Amino acid sequence: xxxxxxxxxxxxxxxxxxxxxxxxxxxxxxxxxxxxxxxxxxxxxxxxxxxxxxxxxxxxxxxxxxxxxxxxxxxxxxxxxxxxxxxxxxxxxxxxxxxxxxxxxxxxxxxxxxxxxxxxxxxxxxxxxxxxxxxxxxxxxxxxxxxxxxxxxxxxxxxxxxxxxxxxxxxxxxxxxxxxxxxxxxxxxxxxxxxxxxxxxxxxxxxxxxxxxxxxxxxxxxxxxxxxxxxxxxxxxxxxxxxxxxxxxxxxxxxxxxxxxxxxxxxxxxxxxxxxxxxxxxxxxxxxxxxxxxxxxxxxxxxxxxxxxxxxxxxxxxxxxxxxxxxxxxxxxxxxxxxxxxxx
Amino acid sequence: xxxxxxxxxxxxxxxxxxxxxxxxxxxxxxxxxxxxxxxxxxxxxxxxxxxxxxxxxxxxxxxxxxxxxxxxxxxxxxxxxxxxxxxxxxxxxxxxxxxxxxxxxxxxxxxxxxxxxxxxxxxxxxxxxxxxxxxxxxxxxxxxxxxxxxxxxxxxxxxxxxxxxxxxxxxxxxxxxxxxxxxxxxxxxxxxxxxxxxxxxxxxxxxxxxxxxxxx
Numbered sequence: 001x002x003x004x005x006x007x008x009x010x011x012x013x014x015x016x017x018x019x020x021x022x023x024x025x026x027x028x029x030x031x032x033x034x035x036x037x038x039x040x041x042x043x044x045x046x047x048x049x050x051x052x053x054x055x056x057x058x059x060x061x062x063x064x065x066x067x068x069x070x071x072x073x074x075x076x077x078x079x080x081x082x083x084x085x086x087x088x089x090x091x092x093x094x095x096x097x098x099x100x101x102x103x104x105x106x107x108x109x110x111x112x113x114x115x116x117x118x119x120x121x122x123x124x125x126x127x128x129x130x131x132x133x134x135x136x137x138x139x140x141x142x143x144x145x146x147x148x149x150x151x152x153x154x155x156x157x158x159x160x161x162x163x164x165x166x167x168x169x170x171x172x173x174x175x176x177x178x179x180x181x182x183x184x185x186x187x188x189x190x191x192x193x194x195x196x197x198x199x200x201x202x203x204x205x206x207x208x209x210x211x212x213x214x215x216x217x218x219x220x221x222x223x224x225x226x227x228x229x230x231x232x233x234x235x236x237x238x239x240x241x242x243x244x245x246x247x248x249x250x251x252x253x254x255x256x257x258x259x260x261x262x263x264x265x266x267x268x269x270x271x272x273x274x275x276x277x278x279x280x281x282x283x284x285x286x287x288x289x290x291x292x293x294x295x296x297x298x299x300x301x302x303x304x305x306x307x308x309x310x311x312x313x314x315x316x317x318x319x320x321x322x323x324x325x326x327x328x329x330x331x332x333x334x335x336x337x338x339x340x341x342x343x344x
Numbered sequence: 345x346x347x348x349x350x351x352x353x354x355x356x357x358x359x360x361x362x363x364x365x366x367x368x369x370x371x372x373x374x375x376x377x378x379x380x381x382x383x384x385x386x387x388x389x390x391x392x393x394x395x396x397x398x399x400x401x402x403x404x405x406x407x408x409x410x411x412x413x414x415x416x417x418x419x420x421x422x423x424x425x426x427x428x429x430x431x432x433x434x435x436x437x438x439x440x441x442x443x444x445x446x447x448x449x450x451x452x453x454x455x456x457x458x459x460x461x462x463x464x465x466x467x468x469x470x471x472x473x474x475x476x477x478x479x480x481x482x483x484x485x486x487x488x489x490x491x492x493x494x495x496x497x498x499x500x501x502x503x504x505x506x507x508x509x510x511x512x513x514x515x516x517x518x519x520x521x522x523x524x525x526x527x528x529x530x531x532x533x534x535x536x537x538x539x540x541x542x543x544x545x546x547x548x549x550x551x552x553x554x555x556x557x558x559x560x
Contacts, residue, residue: 084445087498157407282497282525319497
């Protein structure tokens, strides 16, 4: 029987594993579920690792998903952030108020950064304890969307029209910072880096603008990650059908897709891509019942994964208040119904 | 430049999102002694309506709409001091804000500008707005509609409290909701009166709600 690690590896390499694997991609839910505060835990590698180890034991998913704190880069450069109780990080005051502020930012210096040290510590513990059988799926904000925590997203949108040269510089800067912060984690044995880029969503920017400004940077990131011997998993929120071919052309081995995407249509567009998703985080995982979760999982599996190259996952980060029984239902769904050939 | 041409140029400048050129065109229309109200109704508002159509057709996305909104605001800043009074009659009053725990303002800002361009009086409460503040503002402004936006799954939960408080207070105000994770099903589940898919749809929804308000 394939281990969780082998199941996901097989799917990401484009094969058909014994059954559809499942990954509970979560930054805040996991800590909320184990009584920890996201605002505090990101400096404590031991506590983060303990949460994922407890999750691994309790739920038996195929992966654990440690994170590099989404607060790290924004706060390093002076953005003010806050995390509401049971919520996700919010940008309160951006470091870049106007384009000229970008030039004041220096290269990222890893030395003495407790959140980097904590992420490294967490990953090391997970690799040591369960890394031989469980897939280590590192979750982080991609460089383009990290920029939206260094400057207001509305300013990014305005500059895309009025100051494209600045946007090019800003994206390139953010990519370099991203690589610097990822290096210590790559070295210690993560299996994949899942970088999300919600600002590139077709809900926000046109496919034309995505291709002109975003794609080449995300492609650079995907290729760089994979040149280090690690799978790149690329997430964009919203309905990405219009850019799914370009997403695949970044070379990322996994395309993580959100609930609004029709998986069957996506499968037609990119038959060779490994799709990851796309159970509705809000309306099913957070607000639904276990039965509704099972129905949604079966639908995702049949529409996206009937011929392999598919990993069941939430469409986006699991909402922190989601009931554990719904997470359990997702994992049960693949174990009960996800064996190939898929037949319900 | 004739009357028709200046209005056409102003309209096109807003559609193009040219916030630098737009104020001068608005000023030129004022200098030509065109009735200020007509400049709004014949150039500025139709421009935003066309921007809405371009969005619906998949031609415009957030950056383009934002720049048109900026150009619209720049034109209105020139024209408004010349209006003898604010609109004699608004289409309706909408109290608008982003749900508590959420600071994503772009969607809300676009809804505000599209509603204003369609003749609504918008009371913009900003972001991270507690439920009680929506209620207080609705009472104070005698609002017809409360509009709530949320981009995060964690903040959309707050919409439920607003609907509940409206009912508890016995207010006649309608509640419309929207934003990334929100859909019709969720709107129905919390008892909201309407769901707007995007900023353009919000105008349609608000107009429909106004028919209910007037018919009540």
